[in-house]
Amino acid sequence: xxxxxxxxxxxxxxxxxxxxxxxxxxxxxxxxxxxxxxxxxxxxxxxxxxxxxxxxxxxxxxxxxxxxxxxxxxxxxxxxxxxxxxxxxxxxxxxxxxxxxxxxxxxxxxxxxxxxxxxxxxxxxxxxxxxxxxxxxxxxxxxxxxxxxxxxxxxxxxxxxxxxxxxxxxxxxxxxxxxxxxxxxxxxxxxxxxxxxxxxxxxxxxxxxxxxxxxxxxxxxxxxxxxxxxxxxxxxxxxxxxxxxxxxxxxxxxxxxxxxxxxxxxxxxxxxxxxxxxxxxxxxxxxxxxxxxxxxxxxxxxxxxx
Amino acid sequence: xxxxxxxxxxxxxxxxxxxxxxxxxxxxxxxxxxxxxxxxxxxxxxxxxxxxx
Numbered sequence: 001x002x003x004x005x006x007x008x009x010x011x012x013x014x015x016x017x018x019x020x021x022x023x024x025x026x027x028x029x030x031x032x033x034x035x036x037x038x039x040x041x042x043x044x045x046x047x048x049x050x051x052x053x054x055x056x057x058x059x060x061x062x063x064x065x066x067x068x069x070x071x072x073x074x075x076x077x078x079x080x081x082x083x084x085x086x087x088x089x090x091x092x093x094x095x096x097x098x099x100x101x102x103x104x105x106x107x108x109x110x111x112x113x114x115x116x117x118x119x120x121x122x123x124x125x126x127x128x129x130x131x132x133x134x135x136x137x138x139x140x141x142x143x144x145x146x147x148x149x150x151x152x153x154x155x156x157x158x159x160x161x162x163x164x165x166x167x168x169x170x171x172x173x174x175x176x177x178x179x180x181x182x183x184x185x186x187x188x189x190x191x192x193x194x195x196x197x198x199x200x201x202x203x204x205x206x207x208x209x210x211x212x213x214x215x216x217x218x219x220x221x222x223x224x225x226x227x228x229x230x231x232x233x234x235x236x237x238x239x240x241x242x243x244x245x246x247x248x249x250x251x252x253x254x255x256x257x258x259x260x261x262x263x264x265x266x267x268x269x270x271x272x273x274x275x276x277x278x279x280x281x282x283x284x285x286x287x288x289x290x291x292x293x294x295x296x297x298x299x300x301x302x303x304x305x306x
Numbered sequence: 307x308x309x310x311x312x313x314x315x316x317x318x319x320x321x322x323x324x325x326x327x328x329x330x331x332x333x334x335x336x337x338x339x340x341x342x343x344x345x346x347x348x349x350x351x352x353x354x355x356x357x358x359x
Contacts (some may be wrong), residue, residue, distance in 0.1 A: 007336075008339060009336075009337035009338075010330075010337070010339075010340070011339060011340075017339070020337075054357050055357055056357075121346050124342070140327050205355065207355045208327060208328075208330065208355045209356075210355075211330055211353070211355040212330055212337065215332070215337065216337070217332060220353070238356065242327045242328050243325065244324065245327050259323050
């Protein structure tokens, strides 16, 4: 089925072909519907957008900026983390800077170098750890801490349907049910005032839809992939899912939609999880010492030895 | 790349062993679908949808 007489630019998973304008309308409607359906954004918010400068975060910032222009009680801030990954992060932050400058959005950048004393590249030379593990811990730590400092009411990320699908399967493969309980369009299990609520407005948008939207809105400058991603378990799951989706269209939607049905049960099961306060840094933690401080201590010990 | 006459975008992707789910394809900065016929001397850009880390 084709939307109109204009040339189609995308085929949706159900087979419908959409032209550029109808696709933009479809995509934005889908995002706004996701926001309403899952109650992601209230009438008044000091909203942050975790901005890497890649297509997903630029897309969510672009759409939320439109929302903010329609509702002046929703203020938008962009927050970026510079891990110091050579030949990657500087390029994507350039995109971030350019977009925020053009759209007059406040952009706050925090770096591993300033906050922890080392870039990720330097950390990986000292510690024998999987890059994505430590990067994720430090990034989430900084995003939460700095979002609280900026008094953000919510923090939106560019996670899309593909990301969620991968996470669901990864947790299944690793028998990590509690981690799945923290997934969903609204991240986390229990509310705690030390955590800034994270939301995923692109939750039901496929990666291909996000890329297409980014392309037609001029949000794509160059395509980059983190050089560390080749080491990741996620990349394997991603490739497997894409092969499956190609053979059996609709697989990813089915995985996420069936997951959404059991998510309330998972959240209920883990609702008594206790949030502790790290004795070293005073940030929220699942243990006496948070993961970020654990790794910082390991770094200190290794550097003293070196 | 040299393809048979009346080739379509899907033929290039197959030739390059690229899963169509993982890319968008543009010609003259306009997106085209897998079933789009190709012309002599067309310059095609194949853009991966996978990015980030």
